Amino acid sequence: MEDNLLKTCLYDKHVALGAQMSPFGGFIMPIQYTGIVDEHNSVRHHAGMFDVSHMGEIFISGPDAERFVNHIFSNNISGIPDGKILYGMLLYPEGTVVDDLLVYKEFKPDSYLLVVNASNIAKDYAWICAQKEGYDVEVVNESDSWGEIALQGPEAEKFAVEVLGIQSLSGLGFYTYCECQWTGRTGVAERMIISRTGYTGEDGFEIYASHEAVNDIWDKLLEAGVLPCGLGCRDTLRFEAGLPLYGHELSDDITPLEAGLGMFAKIREKEEFIGKDALIAQKEAGLxxxxxxxxxxxxxxxxxxxxxxxxxxxxxxxxxxxxxxxxxxxxxxxxxxxxxxxxxxxxxxxxxxxxxxxxxxxxxxxxxxxxx
Amino acid sequence: MAKTVDGLYYSESHEWVKVEGNVALVGITDFAQHSMGDLSYVDMPEVDDQLEAGEEFGAVESVKAASDLYSPVSGTVIEINEELEDSPELLNQDAYANWIMKVDMSNPAELESLMDASAYDAMCQGN
CATH class of the missing domain: 2.40.30.110 (Aminomethyltransferase beta-barrel domains)
Known part of the structure; x- marks a missing residue:
């Protein structure tokens, strides 16, 4: 069983830190290091960092990218500015949920990054590809080449600015991102994406980069005194903040309306998206x-x-x-x-x-x- | 390394029994509290509950999980440790100093089927 589990690029660090490791979403992930209560409180009152490299990164680009993403995504991406991020869902025609995700409008025309749940990467990618007939788009699953760290808590900004050395992060707005370069041990500048997002109910950042860069950044944050936090407290934090977890509050048997997330399914604003008709019917019939x-x-x-x-x-x-x-x-x-x-x-x-x-x-x- | 105390009886489901006359004091072992982590709740039986050996009588809960408790002996619950209702962390601090319930045993011969400290220790090592 353990043999089939994937390891993130930070696996060796977790083991060296003595983390308690458990399967999650097809990966072997750290559940806790010092203890769930300590880690939870550190994120609420100071800062904490999570390895979330198990999350998936799917890129969609091409002349029809905006129209296509709007077709498969419940929220409305029409005309959103570069660097803007929206939360929403991929829906089945029945209105139930394939996955919930973030869509990043990239800093180039007709290009989007979709960040999806680890357990759903293969399903989402297959689902997206199956919908693209008639749309001139390219869909690329880059999940295996990206690592991700979530730096969360009231002191996240201080650590992000200090450790990453990027002053402009303090001005980065909620649900927006910037593209930067990271030059680590290799001496080669690499692409890094930093967004002001998270899954804890606190301020914070999510940092996407190559496996090597993520290892570098993890070490630097650790040296600066940021507490490593496991998925155990990620769940207690997101739960208290009223954020859903796919497989619990959302699933292929639950619609966004039933989950109380109707504000992320734009059935009035948008002319068309997969699942819209089913949601309208459900709304008219009453939940x-x-x-x-x-x-x-x-x-x-x-x-x-x-x-x-x-x-x-x-x-x-x-x-x-x-x-x-x-x-x-x-x-x-x-x-x-x-x-x-x-x-x-x-x-x-x-x-x-x-x-x-x-x-x-x-x-x-x-x-x-x-x-x- | 989990601690054991000589002179107690131990169950496979990680409860200990201390015998005082016909009364069994029942708690959870150090191995159990250690594998659960920080405890946040103890689900207690009620006084006068009639228990069969092996029957579920409550649970200890950490942030992540609930673990059922099984009575090592048959009998009647005569007292519960009310301190644990407000301070479940006492079990983390010293699992053997904090009993959960006292049972008036109906069949003390059942104690013979439980383990002593060294047998229990060996079982935990094997895990």
Missing amino acids: TRKIVGIELQDKAIPRAGYPVEIEGRQVGVVTTGYRSISTDRSVCVAMVEKPYTELGTPVEIRIRKKVFPGIVTKKRFYETNYKK
Whole structure:
């Protein structure tokens, strides 16, 4: 089993740091180094860095690139400026989700970078290629040649400017990026992409570069005192910030409307995209279920797969849950039948042999601190 | 290296038993707390619960995962350690100084099927 797992370019560093390694999305990834709680708090209050080299990079270019990306992507990229980034989904015609992703408008005409989930790289690439008939575009999966580090937290900007030596990063706006050069040990200047994005609810940057450059940057950040953080706290951080994880709050069985992410599917603005008709039909018919937050009164911890009940009848299922580290409350997000999704609705969650009372809340449990 | 304490009984599912007369104090081993990491919740049984040996009686939970607890002996729960409700981290600090429940045993002969410290240690080494 382990033999089939891929290693990121930073694998040896994780092992040397004594990380606890586990499979995730087809890769063997660090779950924690010093501990999830320490790493979580470091990102909330200082800074932390994550190896996210498992993420996929798919480039789309050509005369029809804008029209094509708008065809497969739920958000609207018409006329967005170079360096702008949009979040959205690839949808099936049924309106359910192939993947959620970021689209980067490159600093050259008719060129886009799609950053997709590790577990979906092959599926996404095949799906995108299968849609391109009639469009003059080239689709290239460069996932194997890029590494990526996410530098996150209120002190991320300070470290990015100091360690990378790029003053202009302090002026980089949220959901935009810049292209720079990195000259490391090899002495050769290499392409580097730095975006003001992340998956923690804090300010921060995501840095894309070659495997060698990413190793170099990782070492420099480590020397500067940035704490390495694993996927364990990446999940607790994104969960508190109300951000979805594919396979939990989004899937090939869930639409963006059900996930409460309708604002990223432009069914009014856009003339056409795959899945649009299904979303319009779902909206007109009315949703039958929706993702909500639930807070328990007790300390018991709701976890993915646990039933949500009302008077002994199951009305939903937990998609992610934790004893929230930043708020010290037992909270979860859950897919719940529509009649029980109003804020303040009392529900119960079955945890092993017992049921625990909770109430429906917003699905963001922590105030995000993005740089505007 | 996980610690063991002589004179206790150990189960394959990583609980320990300390016998005081007919009462069994039950906790989790140092090996168990170490492999779970920082504990954030202990799901306790209730006083007067009737347990069979091998029956689930609660769970210990870390940030990432829940791990079920199995009673090493049959009997009636006569007391639970309420301190753990607010301070589950006590199990991380000293797993053997903090029992989870006390059971009035209905069949103390069951203790014979549990391991002693050296047998348990050997099992953990083998893992």
